[in-house]
Amino acid sequence: MRPRPRAPLLPTVIVFACVTVAAAFLAAGIPVACQSRPAPSASGAGATAPVPAIPYSIHTERIREPSAADPSRMTVARVLRVVDGDTAVVEIPRPPAGLGTRETVRLIGVDAPELGRESRAADPGGPESAAAARALLEGRAVLLAFDRELRDRYGRVLAYLYSPDGVCLNLELVRSGAARALLKYPFAFSSAFAAAEREARSAGRGLHSELYIP
Numbered sequence: 001m002r003p004r005p006r007a008p009l010l011p012t013v014i015v016f017a018c019v020t021v022a023a024a025f026l027a028a029g030i031p032v033a034c035q036s037r038p039a040p041s042a043s044g045a046g047a048t049a050p051v052p053a054i055p056y057s058i059h060t061e062r063i064r065e066p067s068a069a070d071p072s073r074m075t076v077a078r079v080l081r082v083v084d085g086d087t088a089v090v091e092i093p094r095p096p097a098g099l100g101t102r103e104t105v106r107l108i109g110v111d112a113p114e115l116g117r118e119s120r121a122a123d124p125g126g127p128e129s130a131a132a133a134r135a136l137l138e139g140r141a142v143l144l145a146f147d148r149e150l151r152d153r154y155g156r157v158l159a160y161l162y163s164p165d166g167v168c169l170n171l172e173l174v175r176s177g178a179a180r181a182l183l184k185y186p187f188a189f190s191s192a193f194a195a196a197e198r199e200a201r202s203a204g205r206g207l208h209s210e211l212y213i214p
Contacts, residue, residue, distance in 0.1 A: 056073040056074050056145050056146065057145075057147065058146065058160065058188045058189070059187075066168035069145055069162065071143050071162055071164065075145075077092045077093075077141075077143070077144050078091045078093075078140070078142065080138075080139075082130060084114070085110070085129030085173070086107045086173075087104065087105065087107065088104075088137055088161070089102065090102070090103055090105050090144070092144070098150055099150075103157045105161070106158050106159075107160070108159060108187050109170050110173055110180075110181070110182055112126070112130070113125045113207070115127065125207045129179055129206075132173070132176065133178060137161065142161045142162060142163065143163070144161065144162075145159065146158065146159055148186070171192060171196055174197050175196040177200040177203075178206050178207070179207070180207060181197040
């Protein structure tokens with residue numbers, strides 16, 4: 001009876017060596033080719049962060065100072081168009097629950113003069129307020145934070161707009177005099193907005209200058 005031929009030794013040695021090296025790499029925390037990797041984001045910076053289940057609420061977090069809000073938990077957006085001094089249209093690439101990919105946003109705590117529509121003349125300072133908001137916001141990447149209610153009775157989203165470095169842009173509009181503080185409705189930052197308006201009024205900025213004071 002002829003002896004059965006033996007399997008070649010070299011492939012077995014190679015497989016054993018590969019398994020041993022892979023085990024050593026895994027033990028050291030070094031990625032190997034067989035490990036799954038996160039898909040790169042559009043910027044190539046790694047996996048895309050998960051979409052929050054619910055919008056980030058300043059009211060729920062009991063925050064009272066605009067600078068205390070957490071930009072990392074806010075909703076990323078871009079301002080497509082400024083409607084007037086207190087309203088803008090934004091694009092939200094990855095909206096959380098309750099929001100769409102394009103929304104009209106009413107800026108919380110901001111009260112701007114009305115623009116003229118049809119036969120109605122613009123309020124004094126209306127075009128200037130809209131121009132200031134346009135210069136600050138239009139085309140800009142922003143972060144959205146929310147308060148007590150997500151929408152007003154007209155279906156507009158109620159939000160604070162923040163810059164990526166954590167500056168509340170709603171507050172900046174009031175501080176610069178481009179708009180007044182809207183204080184007749186309760187919101188988390190009302191004290192800060194009232195103080196910003198006092199500052200703008202004392203300095204005679206924007207709508208508080210002699211040009212617009214009757």
